[in-house]
Amino acid sequence: MATTSRTSTILTVATIAVGGLAAYAIYFDYKRRTDGNFRRKLRKDKKRIVKSQASSETSKTGADETEANDLRGALEKVRAEEMPTNPEEREKYFMAQVSIGEQLCAQGPVYNLPAAMCFYRAFRVYPSPVELIVIYQKTVPEPVFKVFSRGFRVRLSVRKLGYYNFFPPKSMNVAVENLDVPDGTGRLMRKKILVANKDIAAGEVIYKEGALVTALDLDLQGKGTHCSHCLREIGDGTALRPDSDRLNSVYCSNTCQLEAKLEYQSLLFTLEPPLPVGLTPDVSDSAQEDRDAAQKAFVAYLNHSAKASPELVAKFIARQVSIETSKMVPGGQPVPTPALADGGDYTLYDHLERLRFLEVKPGKNEMKLLGEVLQTALPGLEQFVTEERHGTLLGKMAYNSYGVFFGNGRDDKPEPKERPEDVEKTRTPLGTARQVGAAFYAVSSYISHSCAPSARPSFDDGNAELHLIATRDLKKGDEITVSYIDVAQHEDETTVDARRRRRMELARGWRFACPCTRCAEEAAESGQTSEESAPRDESKVEPTVSRAEESDIPKP
Numbered sequence: 001m002a003t004t005s006r007t008s009t010i011l012t013v014a015t016i017a018v019g020g021l022a023a024y025a026i027y028f029d030y031k032r033r034t035d036g037n038f039r040r041k042l043r044k045d046k047k048r049i050v051k052s053q054a055s056s057e058t059s060k061t062g063a064d065e066t067e068a069n070d071l072r073g074a075l076e077k078v079r080a081e082e083m084p085t086n087p088e089e090r091e092k093y094f095m096a097q098v099s100i101g102e103q104l105c106a107q108g109p110v111y112n113l114p115a116a117m118c119f120y121r122a123f124r125v126y127p128s129p130v131e132l133i134v135i136y137q138k139t140v141p142e143p144v145f146k147v148f149s150r151g152f153r154v155r156l157s158v159r160k161l162g163y164y165n166f167f168p169p170k171s172m173n174v175a176v177e178n179l180d181v182p183d184g185t186g187r188l189m190r191k192k193i194l195v196a197n198k199d200i201a202a203g204e205v206i207y208k209e210g211a212l213v214t215a216l217d218l219d220l221q222g223k224g225t226h227c228s229h230c231l232r233e234i235g236d237g238t239a240l241r242p243d244s245d246r247l248n249s250v251y252c253s254n255t256c257q258l259e260a261k262l263e264y265q266s267l268l269f270t271l272e273p274p275l276p277v278g279l280t281p282d283v284s285d286s287a288q289e290d291r292d293a294a295q296k297a298f299v300a301y302l303n304h305s306a307k308a309s310p311e312l313v314a315k316f317i318a319r320q321v322s323i324e325t326s327k328m329v330p331g332g333q334p335v336p337t338p339a340l341a342d343g344g345d346y347t348l349y350d351h352l353e354r355l356r357f358l359e360v361k362p363g364k365n366e367m368k369l370l371g372e373v374l375q376t377a378l379p380g381l382e383q384f385v386t387e388e389r390h391g392t393l394l395g396k397m398a399y400n401s402y403g404v405f406f407g408n409g410r411d412d413k414p415e416p417k418e419r420p421e422d423v424e425k426t427r428t429p430l431g432t433a434r435q436v437g438a439a440f441y442a443v444s445s446y447i448s449h450s451c452a453p454s455a456r457p458s459f460d461d462g463n464a465e466l467h468l469i470a471t472r473d474l475k476k477g478d479e480i481t482v483s484y485i486d487v488a489q490h491e492d493e494t495t496v497d498a499r500r501r502r503r504m505e506l507a508r509g510w511r512f513a514c515p516c517t518r519c520a521e522e523a524a525e526s527g528q529t530s531e532e533s534a535p536r537d538e539s540k541v542e543p544t545v546s547r548a549e550e551s552d553i554p555k556p
């Protein structure tokens with residue numbers, strides 16, 4: 001592949017990783033509108049195909065319907081076929097299918113569907129589906145590519161609707177269920193809850209879950225007391241301090257240093273090649289200077305904001321890009337990829353897409369500063385971090401993150417300068433003030449709050465891996481809850497005070513009125529009948545998710 005074409009493929013794969021597979025269509029459209037070479041190539045392909053097809057173009061009446069049925073039938077057939085399992089056979093199969101597909105393309109429009117199915121078979125065994133679509137888009141004749149894309153869209157919707165059949169992995173002993181609850185305006189909103197999928201005894205570990213991204217509290221960054229990647233406490237003088245790291249990161253081990261480098265650090269906070277060896281486009285000295293300046297400005301912003309969510313967003317984007325692009329290097333160093341589903345070919349973006357969030361207003365210039373870090377590392381990547389996407393990502397990180405704490409937590413965290421309602425909150429049963437950092441988890445994000453929770457997060461390995469422990473015996477199907485806040489009644493509080501404090505913190509951080517039995521019982525005991533200033537639940541899901549998920553919620 002020529003260098004420029006290779007570079008643009010890498011970039012497209014990276015941008016799709018950020019936006020999800022569905023964003024591919026938007027990218028395609030963008031390229032068509034803006035890229036002269038791309039348009040010329042399409043026109044050329046089109047002419048060639050139109051010429052070969054003109055002779056056999058007949059009446060189209062009823063053709064669409066027949067085509068759709070034929071396509072569905074053909075996809076079903078391919079899905080039922082066995083796929084080779086070992087890598088060499090898969091490669092041979094891939095080459096054979098592409099070659100037959102190419103031959104069929106030359107045979108005229110009657111063969112468009114069989115040709116597209118060959119490309120679809122090849123697609124099923126290719127390790128980086130995103131990359132292959134980009135290549136197909138550039139090389140497969142347009143009419144055949146159209147049939148393939150239609151099939152691909154069918155596959156996307158099947159994939160979308162089937163997500164919870166694969167996620168979370170059965171080995172985690174939990175499942176996601178729907179719960180339709182009043183939203184405070186007379187309508188129902190669909191919440192997701194986590195339930196046990198087997199009986200679990202009090203004290204047992206329900207599951208262990210690794211963080212998708214972490215952010216050490218900014219006042220601890222660079223101190224050498226905690227690992228910037230896994231958040232582990234580090235013994236005196238044993239911290240590894242890589243040179244020229246803009247964030248001042250330190251690591252507890254070579255493993256953490258390498259993981260961080262592969263997942264996000266190279267792209268965001270160093271001048272090292274942002275992508276695996278062999279994929280990084282050449283960069284000039286002046287571009288490196290721009291990169292340096294952009295990273296310094298972003299880090300200055302992070303330190304000033306003292307919030308974890310902007311850092312979590314940046315690391316999440318970088319990790320997606322690293323995972324997807326690393327698949328393009330056969331035999332290269334694999335970027336650690338979390339096993340979050342029992343098959344189903346889901347990307348990191350799929351695990352984020354369905355999560356509920358509150359809208360947040362990013363800090364001034366935040367998106368621009370992040371965009372410049374991305375743009376100076378991989379020019380073009382920034383175009384996918386639109387204002388809307390950035391706001392959504394930020395909302396999801398801020399709303400779903402857990403605080404990581406060890407033992408009883410720290411007690412030396414600086415007092416926040418913001419107003420109480422603006423202080424960033426993570427789910428921490430000891431209170432956010434006691435965490436050493438924040439971390440984002442795909443499965444644990446689904447756990448609802450209760451003031452008398454059925455489980456608690458614990459970090460017993462001394463790092464950011466979350467161990468979920470049952471606080472009482474659970475039966476299969478029971479809801480798993482944790483406390484998002486400190487729910488203990490403190491010595492200086494009456495029951496009424498403690499209840500009020502809990503409800504205030506939940507309203508500030510997550511904007512919902514806790515309906516748990518403890519809140520209800522305590523209200524009844526103290527003779528409170530009406531709810532004091534219950535906030536309307538303003539949390540939401542992305543429109544693509546609500547359209548699919550909420551269409552079957554009963555209307556009032």
Ligand SMILES: C[S@@+](CC[C@H](N)C(=O)[O-])C[C@H]1O[C@@H](n2cnc3c(N)ncnc32)[C@H](O)[C@@H]1O
Nearest residue numbers: 191192356399400445446447448449510512539
């Ligand atoms: C971080 S999300 C947890 C996952 C969420 N249950 C979902 O539907 O995706 C937090 C949101 O879940 C809902 N939630 C959590 N605990 C709740 C509870 N005890 N009662 C009602 N809603 C709750 C609220 O909408 C809250 O803002």
